[in-house]
Each structure stands twice: as C-alpha cells, then as structure tokens.
Amino acid sequence: MALLDVKEMTQYFGGLCAVSEFTVALEQGQMAALIGPNGAGKTTVFNLVSGFYKPTRGEIIFDGQSIKGLKPHQVTSRGIARTFQNIRLWFEMTVLDNIRIAQHHALGYGLFDCFLRTPRYMQRERDIEDHAMEVLSRLGLAEVAHELPKNLPYGVQRLVEIARALSIKPKLLMLDEPAAGLNSADVEGLIKLIGDIHRDYGIAIWMIEHQMDVVMSLCSWIKVIDFGATIAEGTPEGIQNNPDVIKAYLGDDTI
Amino acid sequence: MQRLTVPALLACLFAVLLWAAGTGALNVYWQSVLMFMGVNIILATSLNIINGNMGEFSCGHAGFMAVGAYVSSLLSVALFTKSQVFGEPLIGPSAAVWLFPLVLIAGALAASLVGLLVAIPSFKTRGDYLAIITIAAAYIVKSTIENIGAIGGARGFMGMSAVMSAMNETINLPWIMIWVFVGTVFSVWLIRRFIYSTFGKGVDAICQDEIAAEIMSVNTDRVKLVAFMVSCGLAGLAGGLFAHILGYVNPGTFTILKSTEIMVMVYLGGMGSLSGSVLAAILMTLLIEYLRDAFGFLNTFLHYISVIPDSYEVTQVWKWVVIPLLLVLLMQFRPEGIMGRRELADVFPGLRKFYKFKG
Ligand SMILES: Nc1ncnc2c1ncn2[C@@H]1O[C@H](COP(=O)(O)OP(=O)(O)OP(=O)(O)O)[C@@H](O)[C@H]1O
Numbered sequence: 001m002a003l004l005d006v007k008e009m010t011q012y013f014g015g016l017c018a019v020s021e022f023t024v025a026l027e028q029g030q031m032a033a034l035i036g037p038n039g040a041g042k043t044t045v046f047n048l049v050s051g052f053y054k055p056t057r058g059e060i061i062f063d064g065q066s067i068k069g070l071k072p073h074q075v076t077s078r079g080i081a082r083t084f085q086n087i088r089l090w091f092e093m094t095v096l097d098n099i100r101i102a103q104h105h106a107l108g109y110g111l112f113d114c115f116l117r118t119p120r121y122m123q124r125e126r127d128i129e130d131h132a133m134e135v136l137s138r139l140g141l142a143e144v145a146h147e148l149p150k151n152l153p154y155g156v157q158r159l160v161e162i163a164r165a166l167s168i169k170p171k172l173l174m175l176d177e178p179a180a181g182l183n184s185a186d187v188e189g190l191i192k193l194i195g196d197i198h199r200d201y202g203i204a205i206w207m208i209e210h211q212m213d214v215v216m217s218l219c220s221w222i223k224v225i226d227f228g229a230t231i232a233e234g235t236p237e238g239i240q241n242n243p244d245v246i247k248a249y250l251g252d253d254t255i
Numbered sequence: 256m257q258r259l260t261v262p263a264l265l266a267c268l269f270a271v272l273l274w275a276a277g278t279g280a281l282n283v284y285w286q287s288v289l290m291f292m293g294v295n296i297i298l299a300t301s302l303n304i305i306n307g308n309m310g311e312f313s314c315g316h317a318g319f320m321a322v323g324a325y326v327s328s329l330l331s332v333a334l335f336t337k338s339q340v341f342g343e344p345l346i347g348p349s350a351a352v353w354l355f356p357l358v359l360i361a362g363a364l365a366a367s368l369v370g371l372l373v374a375i376p377s378f379k380t381r382g383d384y385l386a387i388i389t390i391a392a393a394y395i396v397k398s399t400i401e402n403i404g405a406i407g408g409a410r411g412f413m414g415m416s417a418v419m420s421a422m423n424e425t426i427n428l429p430w431i432m433i434w435v436f437v438g439t440v441f442s443v444w445l446i447r448r449f450i451y452s453t454f455g456k457g458v459d460a461i462c463q464d465e466i467a468a469e470i471m472s473v474n475t476d477r478v479k480l481v482a483f484m485v486s487c488g489l490a491g492l493a494g495g496l497f498a499h500i501l502g503y504v505n506p507g508t509f510t511i512l513k514s515t516e517i518m519v520m521v522y523l524g525g526m527g528s529l530s531g532s533v534l535a536a537i538l539m540t541l542l543i544e545y546l547r548d549a550f551g552f553l554n555t556f557l558h559y560i561s562v563i564p565d566s567y568e569v570t571q572v573w574k575w576v577v578i579p580l581l582l583v584l585l586m587q588f589r590p591e592g593i594m595g596r597r598e599l600a601d602v603f604p605g606l607r608k609f610y611k612f613k614g
C-alpha cells in the first residue's frame with residue numbers, strides 16, 4: 001500500500017481552480033518530483049497535503065489513514081514534514097531553538113512539568129536538545145547552532161529549514177523548491193545532501209523544483225501539472241521527451 | 256554556588272524588607288510604594304507574555320486583575336471576618352494567616368478562567384480585532400461588578416483590612432508585605448520557567464511566524480490558550496494582592512487607563528524581555544509616585560485663580576499627561592524599549608559569572 005495516496009484532490013480559490021483532480025501515490029522511501037510552470041498549483045498541492053487548506057473535493061490518505069481535514073500540526077505529527085518556498089524560519093531565535101520547537105509534537109510533558117522542572121521535564125529537554133544537535137551535526141550545521149538565522153547566508157538558511165523538517169523524523173519529507181536562490185556550487189551540494197538523507201534515513205522525499213538537473217538526478221518519478229491539471233507523469237526520461245511538457249514549459253519561457 | 260546567587264540575594268532583600276518594615280525604618284508610605292512596585296512587576300511581566308512574547312495586543316489586563324481582586328477579596332472576607340455582606344465568618348479570623356495564600360490562588364484561578372474569554376477568539380483573530388475583544392472583555396468584567404449590588408456595585412467592596420489585622424493579631428508580622436514579595440518572586444519565577452521551556456518557546460514561534468509554527472507541529476491553539484491562562488491568572492494574583500494592600504476595591508480602578516499603564520510598562524521595558532518588564536515596572540512605579548505630588552505649585556495656582564474648584568486636585572491627573580506622552584516619545588525614539596528583546600544577561604554578559612541564566 002502506498003505511503004501517501006491522494007485521490008482526485010481539487011481545490012478552488014473563489015472561481016479559480018488551483019488544483020483539479022490531482023491524484024498521486026507515493027511509495028515508502030520513494031523520491032519523486034512535482035514540476036510545472038509558475039502558478040501551476042504546485043505549492044497549493046503541498047499546502048493541501050500538509051493540512052493548510054482543506055480540499056474542496058478528494059481524499060488524502062497517509063499511512064492508511066485519512067488526513068483530510070486535520071490541522072497542520074496534526075498532519076505533521078503523523079509524519080509529514082515540509083519546507084517552504086520562501087524560507088520560513090523563526091529568524092529571531094537561535095538555530096538550535098528553531099529545531100527544538102519542531103519537537104512540540106513529541107514534547108512528552110505538560111505545563112506543570114515545566115513549572116516544577118520535574119525529572120520527566122528535565123529528561124525530555126535534554127533529549128530534545130541532544131536530538132536537535134544530532135540533526136544539526138548531520139547536516140554540518142553544528143557550528144551555527146547558537147546563531148540567529150537572520151545572520152546566516154541564504155544557502156545555510158535553506159539547510160536549517162531542511163534540518164528542522166528532518167528533526168520531526170518524518171516518513172515523508174516535502175521540499176518546496178529547495179534549490180531556489182542557490183548558486184550552482186550550492187546546488188551540487190544540495191543534490192548530494194538530499195541523496196544522502198534519502199539513503200540514510202530511508203524516508204520518502206517529494207520535491208517541487210524548477211531546476212531540472214536537481215530533479216533529473218534525484219527523482220525516479222515525476223509528475224507535471226499546469227493550471228492545476230496533470231499534463232504528464234512518468235520517469236525522468238519519459239518526461240523530458242513528452243511534447244505536452246515541452247509545450248507547457250516553452251509557452252512559459254517565451255514570455 | 257553559582258545557582259544560589261539570585262536566591263541568596265532575594266533572601267537578603269526579603270530579610271532587609273522584613274526588618275525595615277518591622278522596626279519602622281521604612282515608613283508606611285514607602286512600604287506601600289514597594290508593595291505597588293511588586294504588584295506592577297507581576298502585572299507587567301504577565302502582560303509581557305501576551306504583548307511581548309506572543310506579539311499580540313491585549314488591552315484588557317486590568318479586567319483580569321479585577322477578577323482576581325474581587326474573587327480573592329470576597330473569599331477572604333467571607334471566610335475570615337464578620338461582614339455586612341456575608342455575616343459571620345465561615346472559618347474565623349485565626350485561620351487567615353494559614354489560608355490566605357489559598358484565597359490568592361483562588362483569585363488567580365478565577366482570572367485565568369476568564370482569560371479563556373479572550374483566548375478562544377484569539378484562535379481565529381489577530382491584531383486589532385483581538386485588541387478590541389480584550390477591551391470588550393475588560394468592560395464586561397467591570398460592568399458586571401458594577402451591577403452586582405450585593406458586593407457594593409460601583410461603590411466598591413471592603414473589609415479586607417479587617418482580614419489583614421486579623422492576620423497580624425495571630426502572628427505579628429507585616430503579612431501583606433510578605434505575600435506581595437512572595438507573589439512577585441513566584442510570578443517572575445513561574446514565567447521564566449515557562450518561557451524558557453521548549454513548550455513556552457512555542458509562544459515566541461507563534462509571534463515570529465504562526466504558519467511555520469503550526470506546520471512545524473506546534474499546536475498553536477493550545478499554546479495560545481496556555482499563554483493566555485498563565486498571563487491572566489497572574490494578573491488575577493496581582494489583583495488579589497492589590498486589593499489586600501488597599502483594604503478595599505473599587506471597579507473604577509480597573510479601567511482602560513489601568514490597562515494602558517501596564518502596557519506602557521511592557522513597551523518601556525522592551526517587548527518579550529522579562530528583565531525589561533521588571534525594570535520598567537520599578538521605574539514606572541517610582542515615576543507615578545513622583546507625579547502624584549509633582550507640580551504642586553500649578554495646583555495651588557489654578558486654585559488661586561479659581562480656574563478649578565477647591566475640591567478638585569489637579570496633581571492626581573499628571574500621570575495621565577505624562578504616561579501617554581512617554582508612550583508617544585518611546586514609540587518615536589526607541590520603539591524597542593529599554594531592553595529590546597534582550598535580557599539583562601545579554602546586556603551585561605558579566606552577570607553570567609554569578610548566575611546561570613538559561614535560554
Ligand atoms: N490562498 C490563495 N488564495 C487565492 N489564490 C491562491 C491562493 N494560493 C494560491 N493561489 C493561486 O493559485 C494558483 C497556484 O498557485 P501556487 O502557489 O500553487 O503555484 P506554484 O505552482 O507553486 O507556482 P510557483 O512556481 O510560482 O511557486 C496561482 O494562480 C495563485 O495565485
């Protein structure tokens with residue numbers, strides 16, 4: 001059974017059909033991409049899956065259970081983590097705190113534990129900190145743990161966001177344009193990093209990406225949408241030569 | 256050793272205060288100024304959770320203070336003294352010494368329940384709209400009290416001084432001073448533990464990016480609920496102490512002007528800075544005391560030329576000129592307040608040698 005099973009998901013914003021009849025089945029540990037021209041509805045698909053909007057129609061099944069209509073924090077605690085197209089870190093808090101707060105789904109203590117600093121509280125806070133440092137070291141971010149994200153270069157901020165999503169220990173990691181705004185050296189690093197994460201953690205990764213070299217070198221399966229509708233899906237080779245895809249992209253590029 | 260510096264300092268301060276109040280080295284006037292300082296510290300630090308850490312704009316803190324003031328006053332009068340309203344005491348004056356903290360806690364719990372009144376709309380609403388809701392909530396509280404004739408209505412409620420004297424008769428100590436001190440330390444300590452925990456940092460996360468917080472597994476509704484209840488509960492505690500310092504309460508005290516006064520303390524100290532709020536509460540209390548008698552010559556002059564009636568003292572209103580002016584100047588020239596978002600230990604790193612500041 002598929003890890004994420006989205007069936008005929010449709011979303012209207014007023015009269016605009018941003019996503020129509022979107023269907024996808026992602027397997028455990030699969031790496032897939034969602035591509036399409038600007039404004040195609042890719043981010044909206046992620047927003048729907050992560051519980052940010054409730055789809056007008058359709059079903060979203062994750063790990064055998066419907067997650068349609070759940071709040072975002074509930075979806076996340078089921079095991080779906082994501083990053084944002086425009087980096088959304090808490091810029092006034094240290095990198096370490098950014099990662100720690102993402103453990104709210106597994107706090108394991110309540111308000112009175114934190115007033116009384118009970119053994120349970122102390123233990124959990126230590127575990128949370130250790131876990132956060134472990135994830136940061138894994139992505140080579142240990143040195144910036146006590147920096148504020150606003151003082152870090154853009155490329156590092158992107159990594160921190162990925163670290164934050166990973167710290168949730170998701171079964172599915174959704175990356176919204178992870179390579180946007182990176183220079184070509186950083187992009188190469190990113191490709192390697194995502195590959196490593198995929199191999200080491202064995203999780204499914206689903207990414208939106210405009211840079212074809214990222215998509216082509218990482219993903220085994222690609223879905224292309226335009227104006228909310230699916231226009232093609234298949235392996236990288238198949239997609240590259242698909243006339244509909246070429247038309248959608250050329251139409252977009254020649255403006 | 257390092258862990259003990261602050262507790263040791265507090266213990267010394269406590270001993271000095273007790274001694275000074277007991278021997279009369281500190282006269283009654285200064286005792287009351289210090290006690291209002293404590294109350295203001297609780298009010299400012301608790302409001303700081305909402306207006307500072309959470310970045311919301313609550314304008315109704317005085318309303319929650321009123322709930323705490325009335326609930327604890329009614330309870331303490333009903334339990335410990337003979338009164339017109341309740342008749343014979345339910346327990347008796349000798350128990351007052353031991354049960355007084357419970358009365359304060361009851362006031363705080365009541366206030367934190369009323370805090371729900373604001374917390375629930377805050378799930379859906381932010382900014383200006385939430386500000387209006389908090390003002391409305393404070394007005395609801397105030398007019399409810401004004402319209403319950405049995406507890407004095409707009410005239411106010413009294414009898415708490417009898418409770419205070421009963422406590423002193425049982426064991427002769429400056430009890431109210433002791434409880435204000437304990438209440439203040441307790442509040443700051445509680446808030447500190449809350450906002451430095453991973454749980455409490457969720458409040459800052461909501462302030463900085465609520466969408467990211469929600470997506471990163473923070474149950475924003477729950478965190479807001481808890482933050483409002485902690486903040487309002489402590490305002491209730493402050494209210495209970497306030498009522499017992501004065502010996503009477505009057506709904507006219509808990510107006511929007513009182514809420515504004517607390518807000519100015521938060522913005523003066525720096526939003527989200529706990530030590531800033533403490534500092535600003537101390538400064539503001541002194542300023543307000545100074546303004547009480549300031550410009551006395553102007554008062555005399557206005558009386559002399561008969562611009563205002565003799566019965567009206569213009570000195571009392573100076574704070575309503577100076578506090579708003581201070582707010583305007585602050586927003587113009589230093590909108591981040593005294594401390595900004597920083598804490599004392601960030602400004603003076605040397606302090607870290609003496610105490611382990613977490614966070
Ligand atoms: N909350 C919203 N309300 C109304 N319209 C929206 C909303 N969110 C997205 N849209 C519209 O839906 C369409 C799809 O937007 P979306 O952000 O999903 O595109 P995208 O494929 O991610 O594009 P890009 O490559 O530029 O990121 C756009 O026309 C956008 O204006």
Ligand SMILES: [Mg+2]
Nearest residue numbers: 042043044085
């Ligand atoms: Mg997008």
